[in-house]
Amino acid sequence: MSSSAENPTLTTEITKPSTEIATETAQSAKKINLKTSDDQIFEVEESVAMEFATVKSFFEDAPSSTDTVPLPNVPAKPFSQVIEFCKEQIKFKANPDETEKKKSNSEFVKEKTNEDLVEMIPVANYLEIKDLLDVLNQAVADRIQNRSVEYVRSFFGIDNDFTSEEEALLREEHAWAFEDVDED
Amino acid sequence: MERKVAEEVKRDRIPEHLVTKILLKTPIKSILRFRCVSQSWNSLITLPYFIKEHLANAKPLILRTENPVVSLSLLLDSEGLDRSSQMEFHRPHSFEIVASCNGVVLLRGRYREFDGRRLILWNPSIKKTLYLPPPRSYASTVTTLLGFGYDPRSDDYKVPRIVRLGNSAEHPFVFQFFSLNSGSWSENVDFFSNSLENKDALRSIFISSYDNQAMVNGVIHWLLNHRDGIAMEMSSVATEMSSDRWSPVVPHNNVIVLTFHLSNDTFGEIRVPECFDDTTKWVTCSTISVFKDLLSFNVFEHVSYSRGFNCEIWVMKQYGVRESWTRLYQIEMLHIARPVVLRSNGEILMAGYRSDRLVSCQPLTHRIRDTGLELSTNGYAAYFVQSLALLDK
Numbered sequence: 396m397s398s399s400a401e402n403p404t405l406t407t408e409i410t411k412p413s414t415e416i417a418t419e420t421a422q423s424a425k426k427i428n429l430k431t432s433d434d435q436i437f438e439v440e441e442s443v444a445m446e447f448a449t450v451k452s453f454f455e456d457a458p459s460s461t462d463t464v465p466l467p468n469v470p471a472k473p474f475s476q477v478i479e480f481c482k483e484q485i486k487f488k489a490n491p492d493e494t495e496k497k498k499s500n501s502e503f504v505k506e507k508t509n510e511d512l513v514e515m516i517p518v519a520n521y522l523e524i525k526d527l528l529d530v531l532n533q534a535v536a537d538r539i540q541n542r543s544v545e546y547v548r549s550f551f552g553i554d555n556d557f558t559s560e561e562e563a564l565l566r567e568e569h570a571w572a573f574e575d576v577d578e579d
Numbered sequence: 580m581e582r583k584v585a586e587e588v589k590r591d592r593i594p595e596h597l598v599t600k601i602l603l604k605t606p607i608k609s610i611l612r613f614r615c616v617s618q619s620w621n622s623l624i625t626l627p628y629f630i631k632e633h634l635a636n637a638k639p640l641i642l643r644t645e646n647p648v649v650s651l652s653l654l655l656d657s658e659g660l661d662r663s664s665q666m667e668f669h670r671p672h673s674f675e676i677v678a679s680c681n682g683v684v685l686l687r688g689r690y691r692e693f694d695g696r697r698l699i700l701w702n703p704s705i706k707k708t709l710y711l712p713p714p715r716s717y718a719s720t721v722t723t724l725l726g727f728g729y730d731p732r733s734d735d736y737k738v739p740r741i742v743r744l745g746n747s748a749e750h751p752f753v754f755q756f757f758s759l760n761s762g763s764w765s766e767n768v769d770f771f772s773n774s775l776e777n778k779d780a781l782r783s784i785f786i787s788s789y790d791n792q793a794m795v796n797g798v799i800h801w802l803l804n805h806r807d808g809i810a811m812e813m814s815s816v817a818t819e820m821s822s823d824r825w826s827p828v829v830p831h832n833n834v835i836v837l838t839f840h841l842s843n844d845t846f847g848e849i850r851v852p853e854c855f856d857d858t859t860k861w862v863t864c865s866t867i868s869v870f871k872d873l874l875s876f877n878v879f880e881h882v883s884y885s886r887g888f889n890c891e892i893w894v895m896k897q898y899g900v901r902e903s904w905t906r907l908y909q910i911e912m913l914h915i916a917r918p919v920v921l922r923s924n925g926e927i928l929m930a931g932y933r934s935d936r937l938v939s940c941q942p943l944t945h946r947i948r949d950t951g952l953e954l955s956t957n958g959y960a961a962y963f964v965q966s967l968a969l970l971d972k
Contacts, residue, residue, distance in 0.1 A: 513592060513593065514592075516592075516593050516597055517592060517593060517594065517597075520594060520597060528597070528600075532597065532600050532601045532604060533604055535601050536601050536602075536604035536605045539601075539605065539609070539613075540605040540606060540609040541609070543612075544612060544613065544615045544616055547613060547616050548616055548617070551592065551593060551598075551616075552592055553616055553617050553620070554617070555616075555617060556617050556618045556619075557615065557617070557618060557621075562615055565614050565615050565621070566615060569611040569612065569614070569705075569706075571608075571706060572608045572609070572611040572612040573612055576612070
């Protein structure tokens with residue numbers, strides 16, 4: 396299914412998308428203002444904003460709206476990373492290449508800290524960005540699967556609410572599952 | 580928008596349904612370990628919903644016995660079927676595999692004279708064993724037929740059991756089944772409540788030690804021989820097959836498919852294709868299996884010493900309708916083998932080729948490829964998945 400349009404020499408825009416207030420090029424592409432929970436305003440291209448199903452349906456419900464869209468559950472830091480991901484995704488929409496897309500996705504998560512991933516998941520969920528959510532869930536699964544229970548608790552910020560007796564019983568039930576676990 | 584916002588305001592950083600999604604992407608070993616993370620993770624993992632979702636995403640594997648102690652499985656659809664994808668399970672000592680379903684294996688005591696009523700449900704993937712209470716003892720344990728299946732409607736695992744109260748045709752059968760949810764056996768199930776066309780044949784059924792079970796449509800099927808005619812025990816067929824000699828023949832009309840409906844706990848019968856009613860036809864052996872969720876009837880006929888055998892694979896296209904039996908393949912094979920499972924590449928895995936090989940057969944080109952794995956005809960091999968089943972039991 397290779398087409399001529401699929402040539403690897405992608406045009407210009409390999410520049411790292413700047414975070415924060417994204418004032419990209421001086422092109423005439425329509426921009427949309429999105430306001431995060433910590434009151435930062437992101438100006439993003441419409442095509443990127445339409446990747447957020449939540450925002451998209453907002454405009455479908457109120458097509459004439461020109462106001463800034465509030466995103467009360469979305470803090471600026473993870474949001475800027477989500478925008479970064481979606482900008483990359485759009486390139487593959489015009490130019491589908493599964494191998495390159497996978498590579499790009501794995502590079503995206505590779506340079507993120509555990510904290511980044513955990514913060515982005517609720518944002519991707521709220522904005523209903525399915526592709527990103529899949530990528531993040533898989534990345535988290537990969538990072539935790541060989542890890543200890545203690546590591547996973549701190550990864551997700553979960554308090555241990557078992558009594559030591561309860562926990563000992565569970566550990567005993569699946570003693571083999573606690574063998575060969577990576578060092579924290 | 581506003582309504583949605585209100586819904587999304589949650590205390591947890593990652594909502595529970597996303598924790599579920601993440602956990603489903605990790606191996607079983609990790610899932611079991613992570614029960615210890617917190618109370619909520621533990622209850623999430625042991626939810627029937629979680630266990631079912633996990634099962635729905637499971638990869639197809641083959642469970643097979645390699646020697647009396649160890650069973651292995653491998654990815655069914657990886658092209659090479661090589662050993663690199665295998666896992667070893669140490670099954671409980673002195674037990675043998677009867678059947679498996681949803682990653683759970685039914686085992687019975689190997690030494691039937693002493694412990695034929697000892698039954699275990701075993702999920703090797705989570706290393707869990709459940710000992711079933713012994714069924715009421717009836718006569719000789721040698722003439723016991725066992726099955727194992729899952730009923731999604733009641734979310735229950737069931738073990739039907741048929742015992743003949745003696746060794747001759749005059750002795751009646753007792754039909755019983757075990758339900759895991761109830762934890763007990765139902766004795767003397769009224770078998771004949773279903774109208775049976777073939778009552779005489781049924782009376783002369785010979786229960787052998789070789790249980791060839793196939794589960795389709797929520798129904799367990801066993802292929803059994805009649806006692807009259809030149810009826811022979813399936814295990815002796817297996818022996819003949821494994822020694823790969825031209826074995827004694829069985830008349831076509833001498834087999835019967837006995838059934839157990841998991842949803843309503845009744846026993847019944849399915850008839851094989853009509854053309855096999857012909858009493859003058861003879862076959863070397865026949866088995867049943869499952870192809871693409873259809874019940875299949877596999878028949879081997881000897882052609883000649885130089886050309887070997889003709890293997891016919893029939894499927895019942897419309898379940899329960901005898902007229903819908905259709906011959907799917909006709910394969911020329913030099914040796915007999917037992918069809919085990921259809922792979923996604925269209926090939927059929929067969930056991931016991933050249934007495935002890937597991938081969939992959941392309942039914943259209945008749946090409947046979949050795950998988951490099953040993954499996955005798957009477958060794959156990961079946962479709963298998965890794966699951967969390969029994970974790971909540």
